[in-house]
Amino acid sequence: MTDLVSYAIRGVPIGCVFALMAVGVVLTYKTSGVFNLAFGAQAFVSAAVYYETRVRHDWPIWLAFLVAVVALGPAIGYVLDRALFRHLRTAPPIARLVTSLGLLVAIPQMVQIWFGNSPAYNPLGIAPDPGRIFRWGEYALDANQVATILVTLLVVAALTVLFRFSALGLRMRAVVESPRMSELTAINADRVGSSAWMMSSFLAGLSGVLLAPLFAQVEANAFFTLLVAAVAAAAFGGLSSIPLTFAGGLALGVLQQVLAGYLPSDSVVSQGLRPALPFLVLFLLLLFWPPLRGIGRAADPLAGVDPPPPAPAATVRSSGMTTMTRVLAVATVAGFVLAALFWFDAFWLLLFTKGLIFGVIFLSITVLTGMGGQVSLSQAAFAGVGAFATGQLVENFGLPVLPTMFLGALVAAVVGAVLAIPALRLDGLYLTLATLAFALMWENVLVPQTWVSSGPLGVDVPRPLVGPVDFTDDRAFLLLCLVVLALVGLLVLLVKRGTTGRYLDALRGSELAAASIGVDRTRARITTFALSAGIAGLGGGLLASQVGRATPTDYVFFLGLFWVVMVVTLGDRSVQAAITAGMSFLLVPELLSRIDLGFLPEILNPADNPAAIASILFGLGALTYAKHPEGILELQTRRSIERVNTWGAALARRRSATVDASDGPDPAVANGPGGPR
Secondary structure: OHHHHHHHHHHHHHHHHHHHHHHHHHHHHHHHOOOOOOHHHHHHHHHHHHHHHHHHOOOOHHHHHHHHHHHHHHHHHHHHHHHOHHHHOOOOHHHHHHHHHHHHHHHHHHHHHHHOOOOOEOOOOOOOOOOOEEEEOOEEEEHHHHHHHHHHHHHHHHHHHHHHHOHHHHHHHHHHHOHHHHHHOOOOHHHHHHHHHHHHHHHHHHHHHHHHHHOOEOOHHHHHHHHHHHHHHHHHOOOOOHHHHHHHHHHHHHHHHHHHHHOOOOOHHHHHHHHHHHHHHHHHHHHHOHHHOOOOOOOOOOHHHOOOOOOOHHHHOOHHHHHHHHHHHHHHHHHHHHHHHHOOOHHHHHHHHHHHHHHHHHHHHHHHHHHOOOOOOOHHHHHHHHHHHHHHHHHHHOOOHHHHHHHHHHHHHHHHHHHHHHHOOOOHHHHHHHHHHHHHHHHHHHOOOHHHHOOOOOEEOOOOEEOOEEOOOHHHHHHHHHHHHHHHHHHHHHHHHOHHHHHHHHHHHOHHHHHHOOOOHHHHHHHHHHHHHHHHHHHHHHHHHHHOEEOHHHHOHHHHHHHHHHHHHHOOOOHHHHHHHHHHHHHHHHHHOOOOOOOOOHHHOOOOOHHHHHHHHHHHHHHHOOOOOOOHHHHHHHHHHHHHHHHHHHHHHHHHHHHHHHOOOOHHHHHOOOOOO
16 A cells, blocks of 8 residues: 555646646636647747756746746747637637647757757756655655645646636637637637637646656656647546646546556556557547537637638639649659659669658548548547558568558558547547547557567568569669559549548538438448548558568658648548659658758758758648648648639730721711711
8 A cells, every 4th residue: 555655746846837737728628629639839938948047058947937838938929829729719720720730740840940059958847945855654756846846736726726716718719719709708719719829838847847757758758648648638638627637637647657666667658658648548538538528619600600611723714724733744754754763863862762651641631621621630649550550461471562552551541440430429520630649659669569560670661563664773762652642632533522532521510401411420420530540550561571670660650640630731531642742741841952042050051950951841831721721832822723714804805906996986976876978
């Protein structure tokens, strides 16, 4: 019993940190309707500033805390609200989610540019005497742990009072329900929203500074992983109750430490269950926790006043322009193939080949997000399933590589269908969080198993050999990838224009109306997930074969976030946009590496830091989604077509005027009403 209490006490400070982050997430969601996946990135900003001032420049604790948390935290929230989220209050939930994903991608890289690449080891806490130990009989906590507990209790109590007994709390809840209706009652929605974001961002900064001493160094990915535990605590509170959220974070922290104490560290169960516990808890809560049922489905009562979305570019394109576009597309592909066969060197050949492969993977996002209307953060996991399945089948059973890629895609499709069955209970944000939990469980629990990945070095996946054609030749393999991309793109177009695509369009509009005309939501959802996962798995097998190995680092969950951001930014309903995103994912960093702006500091020079700058550009590009949900590529295509149509109409009018002038004046007009004279 003594050991159990000791383990539980050790878990209380960790649970308080989970709870503090969860309360910040709930505060943002409760007051702005934005589920802020960038909360961990905001926490990383304050943690980095606190480390820079406290450790590297030896500032006093109070001054470093004042700058990193009290000043910087609310300032970030104010800027985000004024620049972004104020304009998203009436936007669809998917627009808010994609915007937060873009910030999650961009903010850590922006901080890293300022913070530098040197490791930030041994971060300090806020306790004046961190070595001091507080004892209660046989139990003890250090000063930082005690400070974390006290601060968390104070924050939770203050926010509970705010929302239950203050006019500001009532206004915040009214604004998130309907900002336009709240303004009809003389509530300043902009001011209330800014206050909420400043408070939430303050909590993010406070969480970051309190979290930092738990890690060996200040590093962005660690904050995001702990954010998932905080999301599980927020789910326990139904994304609304601050006391329940606090209880959920506390329970999760205690449970983790109890498991760590009782499970042997070298057992398979311990190595799998402990890191997966937050993800597993989140997944189960999303599926079965009653307080989450029905939350977040209400729409703004005045949403009907919004203008309709713009028409697709294809609908404003003339038949002649359509023919010209198709001819130009065929000529471009033919020119690309000829250049690849006779002009590209080995480096560019491999780069373009990998771009084609990512185009295949990104088409899976077109299916699920563009056609199905759902955001999945597990596409990298599905690609990994296809890659590792291909490698294991080839290595253990001696199967030929090319057919085995399609078997690996089938395995990924089955996994996607199995995931879709419990996810039928979820929609929108909850489905996105469930796919994130699955991706993290896959990466942290299954991938380390030797029967999946054969260890950290991965499993060999050779190039295909089909009769006399040896695809170890890079040019032959590029042609193979081009053929696969063309077939998958054609498949996606056929599905989009076929019965399944029409069913999905109906479900996107209104599930109730679609059900009334006989659309089977269950079948459509499972089909969409299976097809999307299968396409991603096929792309994963191609990528592994191109590299020669399927390794865990090629399919980490964070890459999946990048992929979603890129595809939705360019256009999630367009096959062309998915292929363009795949090529951009490889080409933009390479092109940036060739732009040497020597007058800039090394950390800001694209030639010296291309990956970070590309990440910032990709992340900030997602911020355009709220205003242009059709995507940048579709937007520019429609604008180009409209300009051509306007130019053509003007030319036709000038020609008509010229013809009329050359025919001379109308005799009846020239001679007047009396006729000829």
